[in-house]
Amino acid sequence: MMNLLLGYQPLLDLFLLHLGLAYAQWLVLRAGVFSLGTVGLAAVGAYTGGILVVTYGLPAPLALIASALSGGLVALALSVPLARLRGIYQAIATVAFIQIVLSLNIYATNVTGGAQGITGIPKTVGTPLLLLAGAATIYLMYAITHSRLGRAFDAIRQNEAVAASLGVSIVRHQTLAFVLSGALAGVYGALEAFHSYALVPSQFGFPYLIAILSYVVFGGRTSLWGPIVGTAVLILLPEVVRPLADARMLVFGILLILTINFLPKGIADTLIERARGRRLGARRPAEADTAKGS
Amino acid sequence: MLLQQLLNGVVVGGVYALFAVGFNLVFGVQRLLNLAHGAVFMTGAFVAYYTVRAGGPLILGFVAAAIASGVLAMIIEIVCFRRLRKSGDAEFGAIISSMGAGMVIMTFWQWVSQTQVLRFPFDTVPVVIYRFWGLRVSLLQLMMAAAAIAIVLVMAWFIYRTAFGRQVRAVTDSERASMLVGINPNRIYNLTYFISGALAGAAGVLVGLAFNNINFTMGEPYLMFGFAIIILGGLGSIPGALMASLIFGMVQTLSIAYLPSGLTTAFIFSAMFLILLVRPNGLMGREEAGSLRGRR
Numbered sequence: 001m002m003n004l005l006l007g008y009q010p011l012l013d014l015f016l017l018h019l020g021l022a023y024a025q026w027l028v029l030r031a032g033v034f035s036l037g038t039v040g041l042a043a044v045g046a047y048t049g050g051i052l053v054v055t056y057g058l059p060a061p062l063a064l065i066a067s068a069l070s071g072g073l074v075a076l077a078l079s080v081p082l083a084r085l086r087g088i089y090q091a092i093a094t095v096a097f098i099q100i101v102l103s104l105n106i107y108a109t110n111v112t113g114g115a116q117g118i119t120g121i122p123k124t125v126g127t128p129l130l131l132l133a134g135a136a137t138i139y140l141m142y143a144i145t146h147s148r149l150g151r152a153f154d155a156i157r158q159n160e161a162v163a164a165s166l167g168v169s170i171v172r173h174q175t176l177a178f179v180l181s182g183a184l185a186g187v188y189g190a191l192e193a194f195h196s197y198a199l200v201p202s203q204f205g206f207p208y209l210i211a212i213l214s215y216v217v218f219g220g221r222t223s224l225w226g227p228i229v230g231t232a233v234l235i236l237l238p239e240v241v242r243p244l245a246d247a248r249m250l251v252f253g254i255l256l257i258l259t260i261n262f263l264p265k266g267i268a269d270t271l272i273e274r275a276r277g278r279r280l281g282a283r284r285p286a287e288a289d290t291a292k293g294s
Numbered sequence: 295m296l297l298q299q300l301l302n303g304v305v306v307g308g309v310y311a312l313f314a315v316g317f318n319l320v321f322g323v324q325r326l327l328n329l330a331h332g333a334v335f336m337t338g339a340f341v342a343y344y345t346v347r348a349g350g351p352l353i354l355g356f357v358a359a360a361i362a363s364g365v366l367a368m369i370i371e372i373v374c375f376r377r378l379r380k381s382g383d384a385e386f387g388a389i390i391s392s393m394g395a396g397m398v399i400m401t402f403w404q405w406v407s408q409t410q411v412l413r414f415p416f417d418t419v420p421v422v423i424y425r426f427w428g429l430r431v432s433l434l435q436l437m438m439a440a441a442a443i444a445i446v447l448v449m450a451w452f453i454y455r456t457a458f459g460r461q462v463r464a465v466t467d468s469e470r471a472s473m474l475v476g477i478n479p480n481r482i483y484n485l486t487y488f489i490s491g492a493l494a495g496a497a498g499v500l501v502g503l504a505f506n507n508i509n510f511t512m513g514e515p516y517l518m519f520g521f522a523i524i525i526l527g528g529l530g531s532i533p534g535a536l537m538a539s540l541i542f543g544m545v546q547t548l549s550i551a552y553l554p555s556g557l558t559t560a561f562i563f564s565a566m567f568l569i570l571l572v573r574p575n576g577l578m579g580r581e582e583a584g585s586l587r588g589r590r
Contacts, residue, residue: 034385034386036389081567081570081571084570084571085570087385088327088385088389088529089525089529089570091327091389092327092521092525092570093566093567093570095518095521096518096521096522096563096566096567097563097567099518099559099560099563100559100560100563100564100567102559103556103557103558103559103560103563104560106556107554107556107557107560206514210393210397213390213393217390247401249397249400249401249404250397250398250401250402252394252397253393253394253395253396253397253398253401254394254398255394256390256391256393256394256397257373257374257391257394257395257398259390260378260387260390260391260394261374261377261378261387261391262377264378264381264383264387
């Protein structure tokens with residue numbers, strides 16, 4: 001039994017690492033920021049951590065804090081142009097940001113190791129630490145969801161004009177969400193670096209972005225359960241159904257199309273909504289319609 | 295030297311125009327980004343390659359590539375976008391959905407090509423170099439420029455001078471109003487996606503010939519360049535996309551020639567950021583980049 005569990009340990013590590021980035025992506029989407037830049041911010045954090053540990057010999061915990069700061073600061077700088085843009089323009093700008101980070105990492109060979117990346121990062125992060133980080137992340141997200149902040153994010157996402165008229169500052173809240181998400185992405189980028197010995201620039205590219213987005217879209221973009229369900233299912237699926245492992249990209253692609261077309265809210269959100277509707281319907285049949293409409 | 299670089303830049307820009315005009319046409323008509331456009335572009339290169347390898351002439355490969363890519367783009371619209379457009383949250387959904395479509399197409403070509411880099415047989419285009427006024431132009435470059443100019447002119451005539459084009463522009467302005475005057479928007483969407491895909495496919499063949507390197511990831515950088523071009527030209531504006539493609543082609547060749555190598559991409563996308571900040575609507579765009587409206 002124990003051996004069986006140990007065999008799945010790398011999978012658990014992968015799940016926890018991706019879960020953190022999925023939450024970083026989820027947080028910005030919740031606040032109505034149409035950013036796809038999570039992977040770029042993770043790259044900033046990972047490189048900050050990697051360089052500080054390998055080149056400057058800093059202890060890993062300090063480097064981790066620096067990674068969070070760098071992710072947050074870069075996000076803060078990026079939020080200035082983003083605040084002036086809407087919708088598709090934000091998506092394009094953040095994808096461009098990923099490209100800038102990628103090409104700078106390849107270009108600045110003497111700082112980042114160029115295309116070869118950074119190797120020989122001491123492995124300081126194991127499963128227990130990742131579990132701790134996962135728990136902390138989920139708690140943080142839970143706290144945000146159940147505070148004034150979470151309600152403000154929801155209001156902005158649903159209708160900016162109404163939110164503004166209720167006195168919720170759109171720019172301030174979206175900046176905050178983006179910075180928090182950047183710091184989170186930075187931390188998880190660094191955790192990934194400390195977990196896997198090596199860093200290469202291409203690691204944080206388009207395919208990674210697609211994976212992270214799939215988790216959030218597939219699981220759900222508004223409820224706390226969304227990223228957990230999405231990441232778990234999409235990471236386990238190729239493992240459970242072995243023949244699918246080779247066709248990972250194909251499965252992800254088809255799932256993305258099917259989910260967004262037929263379950264646009266994602267699995268977890270749809271189930272939660274349905275359960276809530278049933279509960280409300282049983283208690284107050286007359287108000288069930290209003291509940292559905294809200 | 296500078297003149298030579300500018301000439302090369304114009305040729306490259308012409309190919310970018312094929313790619314970006316189709317990308318922007320779709321955006322103009324539906325207000326949706328088709329992230330599978332890079333995969334459609336790649337499909338053109340692959341179809342032309344397999345046609346030529348099966349013994350067909352290059353011109354047949356070119357036509358087959360354009361038609362196959364056009365049909366593929368049409369299928370993408372029907373499968374990925376048609377349902378979403380009615381749901382009201384198509385802006386985000388289309389990005390996800392077309393990303394998925396791009397992955398499916400990429401996997402398909404990865405399987406077909408077995409992850410190999412494919413090259414056109416030597417002498418598919420004879421290596422002939424013309425010299426005049428101290429400039430060098432290869433036959434391939436002439437072909438690229440001619441094909442780009444011809445295709446863009448035909449498309450401009452189609453959009454601005456035919457009844458079909460008038461219907462396309464009517465649907466662009468208002469889907470509801472055009473339905474009231476008896477236009478079937480779905481048919482128009484099929485048509486615009488076909489044109490957009492065929493342009494991308496043609497660009498794919500030309501790029502495949504120019505670099506003689508066809509692989510299943512070749513669409514991705516062009517998709518990125520496509521972003522930069524339509525931001526510069528203005529989302530939804532076809533003349534803007536044309537102009538921006540030429541500027542972009544020239545800036546790219548010049549920066550490769552005169553900037554430290556490796557910085558080109560960073561330079562281009564940083565410039566794009568600046569444009570977004572200073573002039574978010576691009577050179578000729580009408581769309582409001584920062585307009586405040588309820589989403590989702």
